[in-house]
Amino acid sequence: MxxxxxxxxxxxxxxxxxxxxxxxxxxxxxxxxxxxxxxxxxxxxxxxxxxxxxxxxxxxxxxxxxxxxxxxxxxxxxxxxxxxxxxxxxxxxxxxxxxxxxxxxxxxxxxxxxxxxxxxxxxxxxxxxxxxxxxxxLVEAELTAKENARLENGLLPVPLLHTKKLRHVTRYLPGTQGSRLAGDFLDTVQTPDGSVHIVVGDVCGHGPDEAALGVALRIAWRTLVLAGQSGDLLLRTMDTLLRAERKAPEIFTTLCMATITPDLTHARMRVVGHPPPVLVRDGVIEALGGGPSGPPLGIFPDIEWTAIDVPLGERWSMMLYTDGLIEAAVGENRQLLGVDGLVDLVKQHGAIDLDRLIRHVGTLSDDLAAMLVSRSGT
Incomplete structure (x- = not known):
């Protein structure tokens, strides 16, 4: 036979x-x-x-x-x-x-x-x-995912936010590369004068070195804000730290940060080579226009970043996020969502709902850090 x-x-x-x-x-x-x-x-x-x-x-x-x-x-x-x-x-x-x-x-x-x-x-x-x-x-992937989740949860900050007039929601999710730690970071600090400072950033690359660098930058940002630094002085200090701590000269960091005035009606933003935030104010849903404030950290020396003054009004919502959200593939043709697609999606929903947005997008190809800050009015 x-x-x-x-x-x-x-x-x-x-x-x-x-x-x-x-x-x-x-x-x-x-x-x-x-x-x-x-x-x-x-x-x-x-x-x-x-x-x-x-x-x-x-x-x-x-x-x-x-x-x-x-x-x-x-x-x-x-x-x-x-x-x-x-x-x-x-x-x-x-x-x-x-x-x-x-x-x-x-x-x-x-x-x-x-x-x-x-x-x-x-x-x-x-x-x-x-x-x-x-x-x-399978076992290795499960162990790695559990360890990464433990590390990420342990490294995520507790927001220093004292006002009850703001709704504050954050999400930190791994993409399909979730077996590898990423350098996404976010933080919120309210200073004694009542100003609310927020940041969402992204160190390029994946791995423990990038994750550690992201945590170092986040802690540096919080420390500098609490010490009274802001604007270009804060960004130049973070740029110096990035250059000293990164493992390779090609590693850079994008971020979006905003300082909301104590009366919560205005914000001063800097979009540092980062996707623009999505704003809802006076019923209008849009991405922050006018282009970025300047290039990412770690690329050019002696850079000045343009401040963007944004009137918010009495009722508003603001979403800051990393590019994992807009690089998600959506629809039957699996096209990248992009900033315009994100704005259209928010318009379909009628408001910014992080969980609903994430469910609609589905599988993330990259890690996502997102923050929603909103004020419902007096």
Whole structure:
């Protein structure tokens, strides 16, 4: 009966006995799709022939340069992504069980092997290896996601906001790259004079270094605001910190910050290479016009950023966000939302609702930090 292998595999046979090696090759040639076989006689040759193309390794447990589980352990170390099938001439089930417990996908006793059994064992070993690798990736992803969530939640600030006249909502969500920490940050501080200072920023890139830099910039911003700094002096100080702390000269940071007057009717903003905030005031929904205040931090030295004075009135809402929101793919054509699309979406909803916006957008390709500050009137 013809043995079955549903795909053409690349196998490595580690066998020092010429007769046994010839037998295994002959049995595998009877498969419906005979595999490509590389034959080596010891572990020394194995190191030279074991490439990433090898999908399955058949290994004898009695080799000239290693025997028993020692040989198996070395093969497993050399081929972490390949299925390993143990061949033994010992009629001792404990040897095979120990081999599987040590990491092999299956074992066969040479004297009991025929073409059909060998082909089936190779196929099953491959499937078990795929399942093992998938389970490992799943566990690693879950652990990474939990650790990232713990770190992100622990690093998010508690807003220093004392007035009850403002509604303040924040969201911090990972994108599809959520297994990697990002440098998005946000903060809110109300100073003793009653002014409310807000910021949302984004360090370019992903990873622990960028996340740590984002936290450093956020803490620096809060400290500088509490110390009475504002405007270009604050931004130049943060620019100096960024240049000192970043791991590579190409790393930059965008941000949008605003200072809302104590009577909550005006705001002075600086849009530093960042997406413009979305405003709702007097029933009009729009993105802040007039262009950015200047380039991101960390690119040009001795920059001045233009302040943007915004009258707010008695009833208003303001949303600051990172580009993870406008870079989301939406609609049947999966086009980027963009700033105009975001404004249109808010107009459809009739107001800014962060949770509703995020649900409508769906899957985020990048991380998102967003803040909604609103005043309902006197």
């Amino acid at each position: 013809t043995a079955t292998l549903s795909e053409t595999l690349t196998l490595l046979l580690i066998e020092d006995d010429d007769g046994d090696a010839f037998l295994v090759e002959e049995l595998l040639r009877q498969a419906e799709a005979p595999p490509r076989i590389t034959w080596v006689r010891n572990l020394a040759e194995t190191r030279a022939k074991l490439t990433s193309e090898i999908q399955c390794v058949l290994v004898d447990l009695s080799l000239p340069d290693a025997t028993g589980l020692e040989a198996l352990e070395q093969v497993l170390a050399m081929a972490p992504h390949a299925a390993v099938l143990v061949l033994t001439g010992l009629r001792d089930v404990h040897v095979g069980v120990a081999a599987v417990q040590a990491g092999a996908q299956d074992y066969l006793v040479k004297q009991d092997v025929d073409a059909r059994l060998l082909a089936r064992s190779v196929r099953y070993a491959m499937e078990r290896k795929r399942a093992d690798l998938a389970q490992i990736r």
